[in-house]
Amino acid sequence: xxxxxxxxxxxxxxxxxxxxxxxxxxxxxxxxxxxxxxxxxxxxxxxxxxxxxxxxxxxxxxxxxxxxxxxxxxxxxxxxxxxxxxxxxxxxxxxxxxxxxxxxxxxxxxxxxxxxxxxxxxxxxxxxxxxxxxxxxxxxxxxxxxxxxxxxxxxxxxxxxxxxxxxxxxxxxxxxxxxxxxxxxxxxxxxxxxxxxxxxxxxxxxxxxxxxxxxxxxxxxxxxxxx
Amino acid sequence: xxxxxxxxxxxxxxxxxxxxxxxxxxxxxxxxxxxxxxxxxxxxxxxxxxxxxxxxxxxxxxxxxxxxxxxxxxxxxxxxxxxxxxxxxxxxxxxxxxxxxxxxxxxxxxxxxxxxxxxxxxxxxxxxxxxxxxxxxxxxxxxxxxxxxxxxxxxxxxxxxxxxxxxxxxxxxxxxxxxxxxxxxxxxxxxxxxxxxxxxxxxxxxxxxxxxxxxxxxxxxxxxxxxxxxxxxxxxxxxxxxxxxxxxxxxxxxxxxxxxxxxxxxxxxxxxxxxxxxxxxxxxxxxxxxxxxxxxxxxxxxxxxxxxxxxxxxxxxxxxxxxxxxxxxxxxxxxxxxxxxxxxxxxxxxxxxxxxxxxxxxxxxxxxxxxxxxxxxxxxxxxxxxxxxxxxxxxxxxxxxxxxxxxxxxxxxxxxxxxxxxxxxxxxxxxxxxxxxxxxxxxxxxxxxxxxxxxxxxxxxxxxxxxxxxxxxxxxxxxxxxxxxxxxxxxxxxxxxxx
Numbered sequence: 001x002x003x004x005x006x007x008x009x010x011x012x013x014x015x016x017x018x019x020x021x022x023x024x025x026x027x028x029x030x031x032x033x034x035x036x037x038x039x040x041x042x043x044x045x046x047x048x049x050x051x052x053x054x055x056x057x058x059x060x061x062x063x064x065x066x067x068x069x070x071x072x073x074x075x076x077x078x079x080x081x082x083x084x085x086x087x088x089x090x091x092x093x094x095x096x097x098x099x100x101x102x103x104x105x106x107x108x109x110x111x112x113x114x115x116x117x118x119x120x121x122x123x124x125x126x127x128x129x130x131x132x133x134x135x136x137x138x139x140x141x142x143x144x145x146x147x148x149x150x151x152x153x154x155x156x157x158x159x160x161x162x163x164x165x166x167x168x169x170x171x172x173x174x175x176x177x178x179x180x181x182x183x184x185x186x187x188x189x190x191x192x193x194x195x196x197x198x199x200x201x202x203x204x205x206x207x208x209x210x211x212x213x214x215x216x217x218x219x220x221x222x223x224x225x226x227x
Numbered sequence: 228x229x230x231x232x233x234x235x236x237x238x239x240x241x242x243x244x245x246x247x248x249x250x251x252x253x254x255x256x257x258x259x260x261x262x263x264x265x266x267x268x269x270x271x272x273x274x275x276x277x278x279x280x281x282x283x284x285x286x287x288x289x290x291x292x293x294x295x296x297x298x299x300x301x302x303x304x305x306x307x308x309x310x311x312x313x314x315x316x317x318x319x320x321x322x323x324x325x326x327x328x329x330x331x332x333x334x335x336x337x338x339x340x341x342x343x344x345x346x347x348x349x350x351x352x353x354x355x356x357x358x359x360x361x362x363x364x365x366x367x368x369x370x371x372x373x374x375x376x377x378x379x380x381x382x383x384x385x386x387x388x389x390x391x392x393x394x395x396x397x398x399x400x401x402x403x404x405x406x407x408x409x410x411x412x413x414x415x416x417x418x419x420x421x422x423x424x425x426x427x428x429x430x431x432x433x434x435x436x437x438x439x440x441x442x443x444x445x446x447x448x449x450x451x452x453x454x455x456x457x458x459x460x461x462x463x464x465x466x467x468x469x470x471x472x473x474x475x476x477x478x479x480x481x482x483x484x485x486x487x488x489x490x491x492x493x494x495x496x497x498x499x500x501x502x503x504x505x506x507x508x509x510x511x512x513x514x515x516x517x518x519x520x521x522x523x524x525x526x527x528x529x530x531x532x533x534x535x536x537x538x539x540x541x542x543x544x545x546x547x548x549x550x551x552x553x554x555x556x557x558x559x560x561x562x563x564x565x566x567x568x569x570x571x572x573x574x575x576x577x578x579x580x581x582x583x584x585x586x587x588x589x590x591x592x593x594x595x596x597x598x599x600x601x602x603x604x605x606x607x608x609x610x611x612x613x614x615x616x617x618x619x620x621x622x623x624x625x626x627x628x629x630x631x632x633x634x635x636x637x638x639x640x641x642x643x644x645x646x647x648x649x650x651x652x653x654x655x656x657x658x659x660x661x662x663x664x665x666x667x668x669x670x671x672x673x674x675x676x677x678x679x680x681x682x683x684x685x686x687x688x689x690x691x692x693x694x695x696x697x698x699x700x701x702x703x704x705x706x707x708x709x710x711x712x713x714x715x716x717x718x719x720x721x722x723x724x725x726x
Contacts, residue, residue: 003699030311031266040668067506071318071321075311075317075320079451080450080451081450084655085476088655092655096397099401103419106417106418106419110416110418114370114685114687115680115686115687116680116681116684116685117685118413118676118680118681119414120413120414120416120418121418122405122677123407123673123676123677124404124418124419125405126402127400127404128404129676131397131400131401131404134393134396134397134400135397138393138394138397141282141393145391145656147391147394147656148654148655148656149654149655149656151654152450154449154450155654157449158446158447158449158450158650161445161446161622162446162447162643162646162647165442165622165626165643165646168626168639169626169639172636172639173636177627181623184619184622184623185619185620185623186306186694188618188619188622189615189616190617191370192449192615193448193613193615193616193618193619194615195613195616198410201602202405204619205614207619207623211623211627214630215440215627219631220628221627221631221634222634223627223630223631223634
């Protein structure tokens with residue numbers, strides 16, 4: 001079987017000493033990669049057993065993988081809002097802790113039983129404790145974290161998008177799906193997508209007619225409808 | 228190895244309905260691969276309501292086609308627009324787009340298509356050999372083994388997923404918590420239902436997956452600043468020269484093996500394997516500086532590997548019942564909805580389903596090769612469809628689609644709530660993948676944990692004295708502690724070095 005061989009031979013950090021020797025040659029473009037090169041390659045030599053070995057390529061790849069990951073992340077964030085500040089990170093972590101505590105309270109009222117006779121609350125309690133602990137760890141590192149995005153003016157677009165959906169579900173049982181669906185489509189096209197007026201109106205009407213033909217006329221789905 | 232069920236599997240594939248749904252699956256996969264925005268997990272989630280009316284094997288053939296089809300389609304956008312259509316094609320951007328600027332877009336697409344085909348096919352053959360072995364090994368797994376396996380699977384998916392490791396584990400915990408909502412299977416006590424009748428049977432998988440993956444992703448994309456879309460480079464000749472093929476054959480070979488292996492690992496899958504394959508080629512190259520400037524191996528390797536991984540990630544799902552990544556979690560959910568519980572008994576008890584799905588991938592890959600080489604022009608034209616037009620249509624399909632599952636407006640409310648949650652999670656750096664994965668495994672995990680405790684008569688050390696569950700749990704601890712140990716080592720190194 002070539003499989004295990006493949007992991008080791010082709011894995012990013014499987015090749016030890018001799019590979020590290022050409023480390024310099026292998027870190028061109030990204031200056032960032034150069035900085036982290038040393039600790040990374042050392043971590044790659046950590047002794048591990050079969051299972052840990054299996055996770056290596058992802059958990060702690062060699063410098064080339066790190067470099068590739070960084071480039072990929074840079075590319076993906078090119079068009080995204082900047083990172084969020086510390087207050088937002090602290091708040092996020094606090095929400096996790098609160099959620100954990102709330103779940104813990106709810107779970108303990110269910111009764112945990114004993115190890116021999118586990119009650120309905122035992123498992124949720126275990127998860128809640130894990131949540132609280134993880135939330136506290138997150139809180140401790142919140143100032144240094146940089147992977148959350150800032151809420152910006154563009155976030156209002158998301159709120160508007162959500163609002164159209166809330167309207168849809170709020171009125172569907174009263175007036176059927178056609179009007180709220182058309183409205184949703186129009187708002188998304190004209191205001192969230194900045195399409196032209198005529199294009200937005202024509203497309204919205206077309207989409208509603210299409211949905212009516214497919215879901216009501218052809219499939220007979222009992223969704224509330226006007227006509 | 229008994230060949231009869233394998234051949235019967237081909238009989239299943241060539242039933243007209245299955246042929247049709249295989250074609251639909253790969254075309255949809257190719258389309259969403261080409262269009263930036265929705266990934267395969269989101270698309271499969273949104274299409275879950277469609278699968279209710281069709282046979283399990285047909286449904287899974289289609290959903291699988293979407294998954295591996297997306298790996299082919301993602302290449303086109305990466306190469307032509309420097310805008311990855313798919314997470315697993317991001318790394319292709321570097322050399323693929325460089326080639327396109329040199330007027331060699333066709334070569335890049337051609338080599339990628341051939342690599343994808345080879346990687347996919349090698350992986351299907353290897354899967355056919357490996358999967359029955361894994362399944363027979365796992366046949367006598369009891370509740371303790373499942374507990375350990377599910378725990379390790381969730382942890383691996385969380386730690387290997389891109390982004391913040393701690394946040395991914397938190398997301399997984401929330402998923403486990405959500406899975407406990409509803410009536411407890413052992414005592415019939417209602418948990419976290421807040422006296423809401425709709426919650427008494429638990430939260431449905433469909434609104435969770437559709438909301439977190441589908442709506443969440445669409446809302447998240449709304450915030451993207453509009454990129455100045457350049458006109459796609461013209462694609463002249465897609466047939467690569469013999470020289471290009473010879474140059475990339477090594478990369479394709481290594482990519483196939485690497486993709487297959489990484490695809491099996493929980494948390495591995497298409498994206499990770501494309502990155503690793505790229506890194507390996509760069510490291511092996513005599514002149515690594517060519518990479519990023521149009522090295523054909525830099526296209527061949529990741530595109531081969533992501534397709535091989537997409538195929539092999541079906542192994543843990545179909546043989547152990549443990550999804551290895553977010554997309555597999557959605558397919559797992561689809562199977563459960565169909566009344567099929569994936570696990571070691573699947574190969575022997577439902578051979579038509581198992582071999583039907585596996586063998587359909589040969590056909591799917593042939594169809595995709597045809598779509599990627601002679602018909603590539605058609606898909607390039609699809610790039611002109613504006614995402615602003617697709618977004619509201621997708622939202623409406625989600626809202627109406629989730630209603631059709633139970634004809635219940637409450638499901639629409641749920642999908643919107645989870646859509647908002649999915650947006651917030653992505654925004655704040657929490658990957659929704661581990662949540663969905665933990666949610667689908669949640670009830671299995673709790674059930675096997677409690678059954679194990681009953682078997683052990685309350686003595687939790689029983690987990691450690693059974694060889695397989697013991698090994699898996701040791702691995703769990705190692706994986707959980709490794710990042711901390713590494714961070715400590717690194718800090719110590721830094722202190723030693725004079726600044």
